[in-house]
Amino acid sequence: MLFKTRNFDDAKTVLTVSDLTVSLPPAAKAPPVLNRISLTIRQGETVCLVGESGSGKSVTSLAIMGLLPKDALFVTGGKITLSDTDLLEQSPSAMQDIRARRVAMIFQEPMTALNPVMRVGDQIEEVLESHTNLSADERRARVIDIMEQVHLPDVERIHRSYPHQLSGGQRQRIMIAMALVLEPELLIADEPTTALDVTTQQQILSLIAELQEKHGTAVLFITHDMGVVAEIADTVYVMKSGDLVEHAPIETLLRAPKQDYTQNLLRAVPSLIPRAPRAAPGGDPVLKVDKLDMIYGGGGFFVKRPGTHAAKEVTFTVARGRTLGIVGESGSGKSTVARCIMRLIAPTAGSIRLRDTDIAHLNRAQLKPHRQHLQVVFQDPFRSLNPRWTVGRSLIEGPVNYGTSPRDAMARAAELMEIVGLPRDSLDRYPHQFSGGQRQRIAIARAVMMQPDVLVADEAVSALDVSVQAQVLDLLNDLQESLGITIVFITHDLRVAAQICDDVLVMQRGVVVEQGPAAAVLADPQHEYTKSLIEAAPGRAWDFANFRELGAA
Missing domain, CATH: 3.40.50.300 (P-loop containing nucleotide triphosphate hydrolases)
Incomplete structure (x- = not known):
């Protein structure tokens, strides 16, 4: 059985979000970014908030934390209650205290969330110094204790290390330690395992579950990875374009999703079962x-x-x-x-x-x-595309450098835009005007322009x-077949x-x-290592496309 069925009927309600509406400034004349969102999280419960990019998941978490970008997004309706505290009625200073003591957040990229010029032990201790009256010795003892709880090796060494001296998994553990050092009622985790490999991801998920069990913390876990959802969720809320389209206990949602959108999200999850092999090539x-x-x-001058x-x-x-x-x-x-x-x-x-x-x-x-x-497509297309150049200029740069006329190169670029599923007029726009999936399509088109x-x-x-991922994988397959x-x-x-x-x-x-x-x-x-990688893959026992466990009739 994949799921750990837990009953929260008698558990204390930690967070209630009722009809939450978040809007752009009135001058934008745009529909709400969040449209009457409601959810409940109880003590010890893990609620997963899922949906595609742009669905409103992260905006929901920022609204709860009181961290919506100033003058850009506004709460225009609804209520957010943490236990018996109305968060929308709190002053900025009161919210700052609540964020440390009662609500904490783990961000997706710890390298950007951690201060690069402070030792990580000092960064955890800074939380205690700002929000408690503990002595220096007591603060250090608490920091060492929480670092041990998140299973960091050689704690004394890591305590005096800087973020760049740690691995990605260790940095994420520091973020978890910082979030939990004051034992908050609610932990919000925003895509905390997206950039981690499967074994590190498994360790981080197990760690969060272990600490949740120990401290009774309520967890709001934001992710687009349905494999992770299958492993950790008690309850799932599905968002689409700012609306809440479905919610249910995890087993109900995976076995019998009601909405087409939820079904499509599940079907987009790639299977661990390898695709049918192609015919062996010749040549x-x-x-x-x-x-x-x-x-x-x-090397080294004095000591090799x-x-x-x-x-x-x-x-x-x-x-x-x-x-x-x-x-x-x-x-x-x-x-x-x-x-x-x-x-x-x-x-x-x-x-x-x-x-x-x-x-x-x-x-x-x-x-x-x-x-x-030889051409390359990197992980982050926003960093690999020049933000000051139009898409057209980025695409024709390579061919022009190798002797193709700008006119011919632009004609080829227009053809490729259609091949990768974007309109020809995309050539006149800039990278920031596209979604992440669209930018990756542009990066692929730029690579293919060179006919590598x-x-x-x-x-x-x-x-x-997952849905955009599936589209990009299909695109790569199509390009490979045709070219x-x-x-x-x-x-x-x-x-x-x-x-x-x-x-x-x-x-x-x-x-x-x-x-x-x-x-x-x-x-x-x-090989045992390959077996361990497969064993660590989240949701490995689930056939998402057919809404059943693998091997089930």
């Missing part, structure tokens, strides 16, 4: 990597220091029109391999043959003719909600790998531990 491989090594650092061996004798081939998935945890070396393939860095040793040329050790001038045959032999996609869909592009797909999401990859290569600490056809590696893994 020579387009990309052949042999004994690739990459060592970072090392060993470097970090990020990739060790990595070997693989990819044929035309095939997709190779490289999977593994953070620090496994998969992005290092991608950067070497793209020659964004020069490998320490080994060869990278693109068609018939070894590009591993070519200099910048020698590489230029080959770069048009190999497209490297580095976590290209990890930040997208014969070879794709190297870097991901920590095994569900995504199962749905797009023909072959899979599993990396751990820089070493390839298993590789082969996706159907074999993911359906019948041989």
